[in-house]
Amino acid sequence: MCAPIMATKIPDAPKIGMVSLGCPKNLVDSERILTKLRSDGYQMSADYAGADVVLVNTCGFLDSAKEESLEAIGEAMAENGRVIVTGCMGDEADVIRAKFPQVLAVTGAHQYEQVVNAVHDASPPIPNAFVDLVPEGGLKLTPRHYSYLKISEGCNHRCSFCIIPSIRGDLVSRRIDAVLREAEKLVAAGTKELLVISQDTSAYGVDTRHEARNWKGREVRAHMTDMARELGQLRTADGIAPWVRLHYVYPYPHVDHVIPLMAEGLLTPYLDIPFQHAAPSVLKAMKRPANEAKVLDRIRKWRSICPDIAIRSSFVVGFPGETEADFQYLLDWLEEAQLDRVGAFRFEPVEGAAANALPGAVPEEVKEERYQRIMEKTAAISAAKLQAKVGRILPVIIDEVGEPDEEDGSIGATARSQADAPEIDGNVFLRDVGEGRKAGDMFDVLIEDADDHDLYGVPA
Numbered sequence: 001m002c003a004p005i006m007a008t009k010i011p012d013a014p015k016i017g018m019v020s021l022g023c024p025k026n027l028v029d030s031e032r033i034l035t036k037l038r039s040d041g042y043q044m045s046a047d048y049a050g051a052d053v054v055l056v057n058t059c060g061f062l063d064s065a066k067e068e069s070l071e072a073i074g075e076a077m078a079e080n081g082r083v084i085v086t087g088c089m090g091d092e093a094d095v096i097r098a099k100f101p102q103v104l105a106v107t108g109a110h111q112y113e114q115v116v117n118a119v120h121d122a123s124p125p126i127p128n129a130f131v132d133l134v135p136e137g138g139l140k141l142t143p144r145h146y147s148y149l150k151i152s153e154g155c156n157h158r159c160s161f162c163i164i165p166s167i168r169g170d171l172v173s174r175r176i177d178a179v180l181r182e183a184e185k186l187v188a189a190g191t192k193e194l195l196v197i198s199q200d201t202s203a204y205g206v207d208t209r210h211e212a213r214n215w216k217g218r219e220v221r222a223h224m225t226d227m228a229r230e231l232g233q234l235r236t237a238d239g240i241a242p243w244v245r246l247h248y249v250y251p252y253p254h255v256d257h258v259i260p261l262m263a264e265g266l267l268t269p270y271l272d273i274p275f276q277h278a279a280p281s282v283l284k285a286m287k288r289p290a291n292e293a294k295v296l297d298r299i300r301k302w303r304s305i306c307p308d309i310a311i312r313s314s315f316v317v318g319f320p321g322e323t324e325a326d327f328q329y330l331l332d333w334l335e336e337a338q339l340d341r342v343g344a345f346r347f348e349p350v351e352g353a354a355a356n357a358l359p360g361a362v363p364e365e366v367k368e369e370r371y372q373r374i375m376e377k378t379a380a381i382s383a384a385k386l387q388a389k390v391g392r393i394l395p396v397i398i399d400e401v402g403e404p405d406e407e408d409g410s411i412g413a414t415a416r417s418q419a420d421a422p423e424i425d426g427n428v429f430l431r432d433v434g435e436g437r438k439a440g441d442m443f444d445v446l447i448e449d450a451d452d453h454d455l456y457g458v459p460a
Helices: 024-039 063-079 088-099 112-122 164-168 176-188 224-231 253-263 280-286 292-305 324-337 364-387
Strands: 015-020 053-058 083-087 146-150 193-197 212-215 218-221 243-246 270-272 310-317 341-346 393-401 413-417 428-430 442-450 455-459
Touching (some): 015 024, 024 053, 024 146, 024 193, 053 063, 063 083, 063 088, 083 112, 176 193, 176 212, 176 218, 193 224, 218 224, 224 253, 243 270, 253 292, 292 324, 310 324, 324 364, 341 364, 364 442, 393 428
Parallel strands (some): 015 053, 053 083, 146 193, 270 310, 310 341, 428 455
Antiparallel strands (some): 212 218, 393 413, 413 428, 442 455
């Protein structure tokens, strides 16, 4: 008789839990950390109970974000007890350790090597050739059909309300060939929508003097327009052009050159521009370019080139020194600009920001009243612009497919148009999508109705 075959017992790998807070840039950092840990043999845990170590990737942009980060650390400590803190608030290790002296380690923003080493120290990896595999494109915390593509770290601006440069440093751009290689891998792995992010996408490559690299036999500069043109050449395995969406775009003059790429279909006709305000005196206090009149002219020109372009922005109300006249100026500017998507925030002091020392603090009740007025104004603009899309046929991408209706079996889905970035803009709610549809499917729909922020339709 043959000797019995002894099965190889694969050792249990340490498991890592992750809580990721803050902006998409933090989410990309979390994905990179988890990808490295997965390549080192770690498994991922979906809950506190199953994790050997919990990572909390913090946000420290606003005081309210810091409070949320501290609450998340406290919850992880209470539920698990073995916690490593990283991210933007990692620069305030003394604050974290004063409140949670038992945390295992604290590292700063984008300190990938340090946080991975901290995990190794807390729960050493168990090397195993059978399980040390990472999926193509790395691990993702977003759905498979869309991915964030971070092109740089840091920022050269010194806006008076912002502490990002003190946390993440000055602009450091990635090599253009590295960016394009990552984008190509993401699309090959199933990404249908690339969301380009950074602190200042328009400034990409300024720090490297727009250094050129060889890419597929040609020289390509580290420059926003070159990058956008190359991303527009990508195709999925089915030969479909993925959507390429630009976020955090400052309105520098060269932004004008990406609008024709949108008109040609190489880029998604969408720009996320952080205007923050319109009144010249407030922009000056914020230490931002005060050229709001010229911007209105450029927006009109962009729309003449690409009529379907959607422009989203965010604005701060109640900034120190903002008068009623300044706020009314902003409302009038918005009426003329007719931005498609707008987010507003009440000014909030951030420890370390120069704006905290400015005179003319706006009372909280005035901030709230102005916030309500700007949201009412922008909701009315949005409603009118969306109503104008009723009856049109628009391309969408599905984010989620619902269950069949118990009575008639019809299936609905939540999708987005090209004017909608995931999790921050509106949705297109679909009826009767039929069987077989799945997240990531792209097709045309007939728009049947609209409200203040969302569209409703049916497959065309």
